[in-house]
Amino acid sequence: MNTPCTKLHLFVDGELSAPDAEAFRQHLSRCAECEAGLRDVLQLELLAARALGGAEHAAPEPVPEKVTPLRPWLQRAARAVAPVALAAGLAAVGVFRYQVPAEAPADVWLAGADSRTLEARLSHPQADRFVPYEPMRGTSGAANPLPLRPLADLEEQQDFRGIAAAYALRGDWQQAEAFLSRAPASADKDNDRAVVALSGQRWEEALSLLGGALSQEPRHAQALWNRGLALRGLGLLKQAEASFRDVASLPGQEAGWKQSAERRAEELRALRDAEAARWQRQVRETWGQLAEGGAEASYLAAQQPAVARAALYEAVRAAPSADAVSALMPLATALDRLGGGTVLQDYVRDMAARDFSVRAPLALDYARLMKGEPMPGLLETLRASQETDLYVGALLHTGAAAKDAEALKALQRYAHGARDPWLNLLADRERARGEDAAGRAATAEQLLLATLRTCGAYNTLFPCSEIN
Secondary structure (H helix, E strand, O other), rough: OOHHHHHHHHHOOOOOOOOOHHHHHHOOOOOHHHHHHHHHHHHHHHHHHHHHHHHOOOOOOEEEEEEOOOHHHHHHHHHHOOOOOOOHHHHHOOOOOOOOOOOHHHHHHHOOOEOOOOOOOOOHHOOOOOOOOOOOOOOOHHHOOOOOOHHHHHHHHHOHHHHHHHHOOOOHHHHHHHHOOOOOOOHHHHHHHHHHHOOOOOOOHHHHHHHHHHHOOOOOHHHHHHHHHHHHHHHHHHHHHHHHHHHHHHOOOOOHHHHHHHHHHHHHHHHHHHHHHHHHHHHHHHHHHHHOOOOOHHHHHHHHHHHHHHHHHHHHHOOOHHHHHHHHHHHHHHHHHHHHOOOHHHHHHHOOOOOHHHHHHHHHHHHHHOOOOOOOOHHHHHHHOOHHHHHHHHHHOHHHHHHOOHHHHHHHHHHHOOOOOOHHHEEEEEEHHHHHHOOOOHHHHHHHHHHHHHHHHHOOOOOOOHHH
């Protein structure tokens, strides 16, 4: 007859699937016969371990006469604050005194695998062996169940990070987090807690934890690696690239980790360049359609509001006449309808009222700058003119505001007066770039994070990827 009690030995040996093991844990808490059987099995294994591991002339130690009952432990575990408790049988192993510490088998940390499904790096040495990364595709940790007895040894040794790492490698993040809460404070613990946060795409939480780890150990290889993952998740590709390059530059790195870090850094640089080129191409193409009068305003606003907004600004700046500016009013109206207010309509109306006998030549020069033609002296000419929006556009296009404090102030003043949140976000971005260029990378990162949070609140209206 196949009853739950017949699965006791399979449970102790870690041969049950994850669902079956959990079902047996529940059964164990209610079955006095299985409790007694579990104690008998574990006592026998303890005697065998002592017989095999003891000294030749040492007298065998008596089996403890009194074993802590399992049921009270289970009742206490059920009331524990931790969201997930260790399996009931594991606690029973831990009640024996004088147990000889045993080295956990390598398969606890999947040492025999020829690839890894966890992209982040854990701090436990046994769990940080380099193998190629392959994303998990429809499988789970149930294919690699955790053996019970080695985990009991690890708990006896209070290697809570080791147990957490074993669960993390199998994607059991609740158990991993529960055991990490029992580990003493350290840079390694902060790193592994960040890995749990990364698993849930809690990028900023992970970044904060990694900051704590790196403040304790600035050359912590795993924390630097994971910091790159968190920054990539936040869209800060330049900072992510730098973090992976920091990993690759550490001395004594395993060759696989070093090469993988270098490859990731190059991939991020290429991705950043590709995204920048794609964005510029989209804006130029839309700008060209607007200039030719062949773009449907309602379609552009509905399908690509972020691209349309950037292209609208460029089209107004490059327009050679008041009529050309006024022709952009339908798009400004459609975009304002999405975002609320009349910011873009006011901009189009104000620029159409400018004196084009003065503005037109400057607008044509601005258009040439946007097409990639060298325009020496144009920034100074625009700075001295009254066409401030053209000067601001040129500052953004050339990146000059990040290098010139006075230019940055001019950009910030204009953005504040324009009442367009997107222009304020661009001004904040240029300020962050200036901090980065001055060697204040931490300040730049915090500014960029704050700017991205604000940008994200506007949903699809703004191209937040352009913040970095």
